[in-house]
Structures are given as structure tokens and as C-alpha cells.
Amino acid sequence: xxxxxxxxxxxxxxxxxxxxxxxxxxxxxxxxxxxxxxxxxxxxxxxxxxxxxxxxxxxxxxxxxxxxxxxxxxxxxxxxxxxxxxxxxxxxxxxxxxxxxxxxxxxxxxxxxxxxxxxxxxxxxxxxxxxxxxxxxxxxxxxxxxxxxxxxxxxxxxxxxxxxxxxxxxxxxxxxxxxxxxxxxxxxxxxxxxxxxxxxxxxxxxxxxxxxxxxxxxxxxxxxxxxxxxxxxxxxxxxxxxxxxxxxxxxxxxxxxxxxxxxxxxxxxxxxxxxxxxxxxxxxxxxxxxxxxxxxxxxxxxxxxxxxxxxxxxxxxxxxxxxxxxxxxxxxxxxxxxxxxxxxxxxxxxxxxxxxxxxxxxxxxxxxxxxxxxxxxxxxxxxxxxxxxxxxxxxxxxxxxxxxxxxxxxxxxxxxxxxxxxxxxx
RNA sequence: GGAAAGGUGGCUGAGUUGGCUUAAGGCGCACGAUUGGAAAUCGUGUGUGGGCUAAUACCCCACCGAGGGUUCGAAUCCCUCCCUUUCCGCCA
Numbered sequence: 143x144x145x146x147x148x149x150x151x152x153x154x155x156x157x158x159x160x161x162x163x164x165x166x167x168x169x170x171x172x173x174x175x176x177x178x179x180x181x182x183x184x185x186x187x188x189x190x191x192x193x194x195x196x197x198x199x200x201x202x203x204x205x206x207x208x209x210x211x212x213x214x215x216x217x218x219x220x221x222x223x224x225x226x227x228x229x230x231x232x233x234x235x236x237x238x239x240x241x242x243x244x245x246x247x248x249x250x251x252x253x254x255x256x257x258x259x260x261x262x263x264x265x266x267x268x269x270x271x272x273x274x275x276x277x278x279x280x281x282x283x284x285x286x287x288x289x290x291x292x293x294x295x296x297x298x299x300x301x302x303x304x305x306x307x308x309x310x311x312x313x314x315x316x317x318x319x320x321x322x323x324x325x326x327x328x329x330x331x332x333x334x335x336x337x338x339x340x341x342x343x344x345x346x347x348x349x350x351x352x353x354x355x356x357x358x359x360x361x362x363x364x365x366x367x368x369x370x371x372x373x374x375x376x377x378x379x380x381x382x383x384x385x386x387x388x389x390x391x392x393x394x395x396x397x398x399x400x401x402x403x404x405x406x407x408x409x410x411x412x413x414x415x416x417x418x419x420x421x422x423x424x425x426x427x428x429x430x431x432x433x434x435x436x437x438x439x440x441x442x443x444x445x446x447x448x449x450x451x452x453x454x455x456x457x458x459x460x461x462x463x464x465x466x467x468x469x470x471x472x473x474x475x476x477x478x479x480x481x482x483x484x485x486x487x488x489x490x491x492x493x494x495x496x497x498x499x500x501x502x503x504x505x506x507x508x509x510x511x512x513x514x515x516x517x518x519x520x521x522x523x524x525x526x527x528x529x530x531x532x533x534x535x536x537x538x539x540x541x542x543x544x545x546x547x548x549x550x551x552x553x554x555x556x557x558x559x560x561x562x563x564x565x566x567x568x
Numbered sequence: 569g570g571a572a573a574g575g576u577g578g579c580u581g582a583g584u585u586g587g588c589u590u591a592a593g594g595c596g597c598a599c600g601a602u603u604g605g606a607a608a609u610c611g612u613g614u615g616u617g618g619g620c621u622a623a624u625a626c627c628c629c630a631c632c633g634a635g636g637g638u639u640c641g642a643a644u645c646c647c648u649c650c651c652u653u654u655c656c657g658c659c660a
Binding site: 180183184186187188190191193194196197198200201202204205210213214215216217218220221385513514515516 | 587588590616618619620624628629630639640641
């Protein structure tokens with residue numbers, strides 16, 4: 143969340159930056175109730191100071207046999223007044239905190255101002271879109287024909303927007319995960335984490351999924367737990383309510399998890415194949431860094447994610463998201479988009495963001511700097527990569543005219559030397 | 569899921585017949601003294617959040633797992649919840 147002190151100090155700057163997202167957040171109302179709160183707080187604290195003073199005198203008064211009845215009556219009055227004030231302050235606190243939790247992060251000042259994804263900026267490109275001498279097939283056709291994907295049975299077992307990997311499909315998916323994790327830990331220096339796949343409400347709030355986007359998440363019945371929509375949630379919240387020793391920063395983590403998203407609003411788009419499902423696998427990168435390093439770290443993290451695509455020899459481009467398209471908690475985001483022949487365009491496969499102190503403030507993640515001062519860390523994360531979409535991209539970009547699919551070189555060692563998936567080979 | 573015990577500052581550990589505790593003592597840590605240097609010893613300091621403020625200076629408020637309550641006053645009494653440990657049950 144945003145810093146209420148900053149909103150007080152430079153309201154115009156905050157308003158201006160937030161307005162670049164294309165919405166109005168009524169900060170004046172927030173500032174009004176904040177002012178009332180502080181006035182009441184000063185009164186309440188003055189009363190408590192008085193109570194403390196008197197309390198220290200009472201034992202002596204009693205010992206001297208003085209009559210304290212009148213004093214007690216006075217103090218009772220004060221105490222009641224303080225309680226009334228505190229009750230109102232608590233109400234305002236709840237109101238302020240609900241308000242702040244619903245306000246998104248301020249976009250970084252330097253990113254492109256825009257309305258939606260049409261205003262995003264292509265930063266760079268790697269490899270040309272794959273060319274075919276025949277009409278390329280979509281991954282859902284390739285996978286089903288090879289018998290490595292089974293959508294019909296997934297729908298039978300669960301429902302629409304679920305998928306199932308079979309035989310070499312399941313093995314290929316596992317190979318992709320292992321390749322990503324291994325590359326991230328051995329080359330990127332990320333520590334591998336295998337976190338819980340369900341988290342509590344506090345964790346979902348810490349990273350920004352709640353309270354505003356509760357409908358997008360799957361809750362677990364009769365509990366207050368949620369299936370994680372991304373490993374970002376458990377891994378970022380690892381350090382919630384902690385003060386991290388400054389000399390241990392930066393911290394790099396990578397985690398493979400399934401991800402569960404209800405995404406009620408997106409029904410109707412990308413209805414076929416692996417692109418938009420309620421459950422998908424993802425390998426995530428998460429960083430905790432010092433504020434002054436966070437933008438350099440974002441570049442490095444994006445490069446780490448790109449590195450996976452490069453090694454897989456998949457054509458992709460890097461897009462800088464404009465102010466109208468960045469996520470709720472993000473200050474700056476690069477999307478990696480892979481070439482998807484069936485779509486005839488690039489499709490998002492990774493999203494790398496710098497959240498600055500926004501999540502750190504929500505989740506209370508701090509560190510002690512060189513001068514011993516406690517301050518909020520900056521958090522970052524990015525997918526490296528979404529596994530289902532990587533699977534789809536491999537099928538589509540590595541497909542052969544006879545319906546088989548070549549295995550990218552870097553994955554061969556994870557498949558015991560297998561170089562091609564054919565129907566006969568199953 | 570059942571039973572019991574317990575959650576105190578960076579760690580350890582007192583305090584639970586409510587008020588000389590503004591949380592004792594010890595360890596650790598930081599600085600200083602001592603020393604040729606070190607150890608030992610001695611001294612001083614040692615948290616987080618909030619308010620006020622130019623201030624990361626004073627001062628004030630809050631915090632003994634979390635949240636309520638009783639009281640002039642709560643680490644201490646009451647209620648609810650969470651967690652930990654041990655034992656039992658169930659189970660991969």
C-alpha cells in the first residue's frame with residue numbers, strides 16, 4: 143500500500159501519478175479523515191499521559207491513608223473519554239486501512255503514460271517469428287493428435303478450462319519445470335523454494351490480491367485459505383513481518399508451483415488450449431532488494447526470464463507496460479511475449495515487475511540498512527516462465543509437417559536423450 | 569480430531585494474591601576506559617510502531633502471541649481466537 147505520510151506530505155504528486163492509471167482515487171477524503179484521526183489521537187494520548195502520572199501517585203496516596211474516592215471518580219471520567227476516543231479512532235483506522243488497501247501502487251514516473259495494452263512499448267525482440275512451409279497447427283491440435291494432451295477428459299474430471307498432460311506430454315512438462323528451476327538456481331543464483339500451495343488471507347493481502355480481487359481467487363471451503371494464484375504470494379510473504387539483516391540482501395528465490403485462478407472476468411477469451419486455464423504450472427522468480435538497487439535488479443530479473451526463452455530458442459519480444467496496463471501492485475512491468483503461430487502474434491509468457499515498497503508495506507517486510515535504520519525493502523517478481531504457455535509455444539514453434547514435435551536442445555538431457563515426440567514413439 | 573502444558577525484549581530467563589517493574593538478572597551486541605596489543609575486568613548504551621517536529625534531537629503514547637473486556641490502574645484477572653511443544657487417535 144501507499145505511505146499515508148507521503149500522501150499527507152505530497153498529495154499532488156501522489157494524485158498525479160495515480161491519475162496516470164486512468165482512475166480517480168479520492169485522496170482528499172482520505173486526508174480529511176486522517177486529519178480528524180490525528181486530532182483525536184492527540185487528545186487521547188494526552189489523557190493517557192495524565193492517567194499514567196496519576197497512577198504512579200496512587201500507591202503513595204493510599205499508603206498515607208488519603209481518601210482517593212474523588213480522584214478515582216475524576217479518573218473514571220477521563221478513562222471513559224479516552225475509551226470513546228479510542229473507539230472512534232479504531233473505526234477511522236479501519237476506514238483508512240480499507241481505503242489504502244484499495245489504492246494501487248503509483249506507477250514509476252518514467253514509464254509510458256497510456257490507456258491500455260495498445261500503448262505499451264516494444265523494447266526489444268529476439269529471433270524472427272517462426273516460418274513454416276505449410277499451414278502450422280495450433281498446440282491443442284498437435285497435442286491431442288500426438289496423445290500428449292487431453293482436454294476432454296480434464297473437462298470430464300473437473301470442468302472447462304482445465305487440461306491434462308499425458309505420457310510424453312506429462313514428461314515434457316516436468317522437463318520444462320526442471321530445466322527452468324535448474325537454470326534459475328545454478329545460473330541465476332536463485333534459491334529454490336517449494337512453498338505451500340494454499341495461503342491465508344493475510345498473505346493474499348500482503349501481495350495485493352486481496353481485498354480487491356477476491357473473486358479472482360479460489361477459496362478453500364470451510365477455511366480461510368486460498369489456492370495460490372502464483373508462487374509470488376507464498377514466497378513474497380516468507381519474509382512478512384520480518385526485519386531482514388541488510389548484509390543478506392539481495393535475496394533471490396525461485397519456486398515451481400501450480401497456480402489457480404478463477405478470473406471470472408476473462409471468460410470467453412482464449413477458450414482453447416493451454417493459454418488460459420484455471421490451473422497452470424509456473425516457475426517464479428522473487429527478489430527482495432535494497433530500494434536503490436531495485437530498478438537494476440528488475441533488468442537483471444527480466445534478463446533471467448529472457449534467458450530461458452533464449453535457451454529454448456523461442457522467438458519473443460519484451461514489452462514495457464504503460465501506466466494503464468500495469469498490475470495493481472506494480473510500479474513498472476516488463477512483459478515477455480512469445481511468438482505463438484496459432485495466434486499469429488506474440489502472447490504473454492512472463493510478467494516481470496518491480497513493486498518498490500508497495501508489497502513490503504502491505505506485508506511489513508523491512509531491512510536494516512548500513513546506518514542501522516529500519517526501512518522497507520523493494521520486492522520484485524517475474525515468471526520464468528508460465529509452464530503451460532511454454533509447453534504450447536514449444537509445440538507450435540517446434541512442430542514438424544508430419545505432426546511430430548522436435549525437442550528443444552536444452553530439454554533433451556531432461557528427457558533422457560529424447561529428441562522428438564512422435565505418435566509412434568509413445 | 570482429543571488431552572495436557574506453554575507463548576515475555578536479538579537470545580536466555582524472573583515476574584501470574586493487579587499499583588515502589590518506567591519488564592529484574594544473565595548472555596550477546598555497540599561504544600568508551602584499561603592495555604604495547606588482546607583476553608579478562610569496569611562503565612555506558614542497546615527494540616518496534618505512532619504522535620509532535622526542520623530533525624533519524626527532546627518529549628509523549630502504544631506494544632509481554634492476537635483481539636476484546638473488567639478496573640482509577642492489567643504482563644498479572646475474565647472472554648474469544650492463533651500458534652508451539654508433548655502424548656493419544658487418524659493418515660501419505
